Amino acid sequence: MRPVRTAARAMLGSIFVLDGVRTLAQPEKRAEAARPLADRARPFLERADPRLPTDPVTLVRVKAVADVLAGLALATGRFTRPAAAVLATGLVAHTLSDRDNRDQVLRDLGLLGGLLLAAADTEGRPGLRYRTSHAVQRSRRTARRALRTAKREARIATLSAATARKLPG
Structure with a gap:
């Protein structure tokens, strides 16, 4: 079962690494889609810490960096459960900002299912x-x-x- 887990995690993590790199290269495109969600999150972020960024471009870049790092961790088998949890959390935000595209939402739900399995997987150990x-x-x-x-x-x-x-x- 170990080779299957390794291959599945590598495939799942690679989606987020590639998507994060593309987003880092062109964050403006994603920032426009994320603007409504960023506007709703702004009061919470400002209340938590006024130094936190609230503009959509910066938030999209932060999410992209988190996706790349967590995707690499998942793909390489390091800290797989926390990495899958980070990716699942970011994917929920991504899905909420992109809910008009039904195909994208269905893709995201499928990825979310895989991430939840990866987050819960103990690799056969108790x-x-x-x-x-x-x-x-x-x-x-x-x-x-x-x-x-x-x-x-x-x-x-x-x-x-x-x-x-x-x-x-």
């Missing part, structure tokens, strides 16, 4: 919740075992001391 709960159970078993051993050793020591007192000499 997830964090499973590992945490089992680590707690192992710790409890180890503590109980150590307590039983300590009680047994204490009984043996008590019996040894009692026996030693009975010995002559």
